[in-house]
Amino acid sequence: MAAKAEDVLKDLRSGKYAPIYFLQGEEPFFIDQISDFIEKNALKEHEKGFNQIVMYGKDVAISDILNNARRFPMMADRQVVIVKEAQNIQNLGREEADQQLINYIKNPLPSTILVFAHKYKNIDGRKSLGKELDKNVVFVKSEKIKEHLLPGWIEEYIKGQGHEINNQTAVFLAESIGNNLEVIANEIGKMFLNFTEKTTITKDHIQKFIGINKEYNNFELTKAIGLKDVLKANKIVQYFAQNPKSHPLIPIVGLVYAYFSKLAVIHYNKNSGDNELAKLTGVHPYFLKEYKIAANNYRLGKVIDNIAYIKEADLRSKGVETSGGGMEDSEILRELVFKIMH
Numbered sequence: 001m002a003a004k005a006e007d008v009l010k011d012l013r014s015g016k017y018a019p020i021y022f023l024q025g026e027e028p029f030f031i032d033q034i035s036d037f038i039e040k041n042a043l044k045e046h047e048k049g050f051n052q053i054v055m056y057g058k059d060v061a062i063s064d065i066l067n068n069a070r071r072f073p074m075m076a077d078r079q080v081v082i083v084k085e086a087q088n089i090q091n092l093g094r095e096e097a098d099q100q101l102i103n104y105i106k107n108p109l110p111s112t113i114l115v116f117a118h119k120y121k122n123i124d125g126r127k128s129l130g131k132e133l134d135k136n137v138v139f140v141k142s143e144k145i146k147e148h149l150l151p152g153w154i155e156e157y158i159k160g161q162g163h164e165i166n167n168q169t170a171v172f173l174a175e176s177i178g179n180n181l182e183v184i185a186n187e188i189g190k191m192f193l194n195f196t197e198k199t200t201i202t203k204d205h206i207q208k209f210i211g212i213n214k215e216y217n218n219f220e221l222t223k224a225i226g227l228k229d230v231l232k233a234n235k236i237v238q239y240f241a242q243n244p245k246s247h248p249l250i251p252i253v254g255l256v257y258a259y260f261s262k263l264a265v266i267h268y269n270k271n272s273g274d275n276e277l278a279k280l281t282g283v284h285p286y287f288l289k290e291y292k293i294a295a296n297n298y299r300l301g302k303v304i305d306n307i308a309y310i311k312e313a314d315l316r317s318k319g320v321e322t323s324g325g326g327m328e329d330s331e332i333l334r335e336l337v338f339k340i341m342h
Contacts, residue, residue: 001134002141005030012037017078018138019108024087024118025142029181034140035082035117042080042113051079057088062097065089066104069114078111086118098129105132145181147282150174154184158201161192165201171284172203175219176212178251211246218252221337222259226294230341237337241330249317249329253336257310260303260340262291267300309339 008021012034021038023031043052051073055065065083073079083089091097108114122141123130133139145153151170158165165173177184191201191209199205206212216239224233240247262281269280277292278285298306313336316327327335 002139005034005140005142008034008138008140009037012041017042017113019110019112019114020105020137021115022118022133022137023116023140023142024122026120027142027144027181028119029185030140030142031117031119035084035115038080038113038115039082043076047076050074051076053081055081055083057083057085061090062092062100066100069104069112070109073111078113080113082115082117084117086116087121102129102132105136145179147179148278148284150179151284157185158188163192163195163199163201167286169201169203169206171286172219173206176217218255221252222256223290225256225337225340226259226290226297228297228341233337233341237334240333244329249333252333253310253314253317257307257314260306260310263295263298263303264300266291266295267303306340309336
C-alpha cells in the first residue's frame with residue numbers, strides 16, 4: 001500500500017530506514033524531498049566515500065543497480081544506493097529485468113538502503129512488479145496537489161518550518177505562484193532567511209521578501225478582469241509593462257486561460273452546489289463567490305470568445321505570428337485585456 005510522503009519523512013527524521021524505497025509520480029517535489037534526505041543523512045560524512053553510490057537511470061540497467069545493492073558496506077553499518085531519474089533505467093519494464101528486481105525485493109540485503117527516484121511516470125500496478133512494490137517496499141505515489149488543496153498544503157508546510165500563515169494569505173501565495181511546489185518551497189525558504197523567531201507570515205512579508213506586489217500581481221489581474229474593474233486591470237497591465245522581467249507574459253496568459261476555463265465549468269454546471277463547483281473548478285471555496293460573480297459578468301458566449309482571444313495571445317507570446325504579429329509582450333497583454341473586458 002502506498003505510503004504518504006509526510007509519514008516517510010517523519011520516519012526518516014526519527015532514524016527509521018527501510019531497505020528499499022520506490023518513489024514515483026508526477027510531482028517531483030516529494031520524490032526529491034525523500035531521496036535528498038536519505039542522501040544527506042543516512043550516512044555520516046566520512047562513510048559516504050565508500051558507501052554511497054548515486055546512479056542515473058539512463059546510464060544503468062537493473063543488473064547494474066542490483067550488483068551495487070548486493071555489496072556489503074565498508075567500515076560502516078550500511079550503504080546507500082540512489083537511482084536518480086529511475087524512469088529512464090535502460091531495461092525497466094522488460095520481463096527479465098523486472099523479475100530480477102522482484103527477486104531482490106523479496107530478499108533485499110538488510111545493510112543496503114536502495115532508493116529509486118522514478119519521476120513523472122508510474123509503474124503499471126497491474127503487473128507483477130507493480131504489485132510487488134505495493135506490498136513489500138516503502139512505496140510513495142507522489143501526485144500533483146490540486147489547486148483548491150494547495151493553500152492547505154502551504155499552511156502545513158510553513159507550520160512544519162516553525163512559522164504560521166493564515167488561510168487567506170496562503171491562498172494569495174498559491175494564486176500568485178501557482179502549484180509548482182519546488183518554486184513555492186524555494187520562495188518560502190528565501191523568506192524564512194529573514195526571520196530568527198516564530199513568525200506569522202503576512203501579505204506584507206510576501207511582498208517584501210518574495211517580491212509579489214499585493215496590489216499588482218497575476219491574482220489581482222484575474223480578479224479585476226472577473227469583476228470588470230477596468231481601471232484596476234489597466235493599472236496592473238501598466239505595472240507589468242514597467243516590470244517585464246518580474247511578470248513574463250506566457251505564465252500570465254496561462255493563468256487567464258485557466259480563469260476563463262473555470263468560468264466555463266461554472267456555466268456548464270450552473271445547477272451544482274458550491275461544494276461541487278469547488279471540486280469541479282479546483283477553486284478554493286474562499287474564492288468561489290468571486291468566480292460566480294465573474295460568471296455572471298461574462299455570459300457563456302463571451303467566455304468562449306475570450307478563450308479564443310487568449311489562445312491567439314498565447315500564439316503571439318510564443319512567437320507564432322497571427323494578424324498583427326510582431327507586437328511587444330506588453331502590447332499583446334494590453335490588447336488581450338481590452339478584448340476580454342469589452
